[in-house]
Amino acid sequence: EVVLTQSPGTLSLSPGERATLSCRASQSVSSSYLAWYQQKPGQTPRLLIYGASRRATGIPDRFSGSGSGTDFTLTISRLEPEDFAVYYCYQHGGSTWTFGQGTKVEIK
């Protein structure tokens, strides 16, 4: 089973700053099956990025994804107030689907 490890656990930044979130897989995963989700308190997860780098419909271009193999990154170029949330990476491989433990982006 693929384990996804996200870092850091918490990122304290100010609006306007750049956020870089990491997702490392315990073994190589297909970029086609790597996605990122945003979740705010009391809300359901929202798809941001799929296929490692493709933005989902309606997602602002300040969100970008990159990476391959075992190392993937979600970048928020300039944090807006509504971007402070928890972010999860996700992968599907074979007969398992897994999420990372999440990175919380909080206001500094």
Added chain:
Amino acid sequence: QVQLVESGGGGVQPGRSLRLSCAASGFTFSTFGMHWVRQAPGKGLEWVAGIWHDEREEYYADFVKGRFIIFRDNSKSTLYLQMNSLRVEDAAVYYCTRDRWEGYEKFFDLWGRGTLVSVSS
């Protein structure tokens, strides 16, 4: 309106059973794989189980194998999760989610609001 609506959650004692339902609307349910994902209070997302669009294959996380059963009724556009031998650690919000293909990419694109399951004596 494209949506998923879960129901069936509630409070149960350890060892008891509960059946969750997820009613789909606004899309052709029978053409999508479906999954259950859970989230314990204050914790992260955890995949639980998935089923192919035509029910030919089911998949389970190790921690629910032998206890939970995922199934669907395409004629009713409804997904189910039969949860048996519930444990305290199964307490969570259970989300129903749709498996989507976009070209070669695959991801969960549509989520219900979730139904809360509490397990305690």
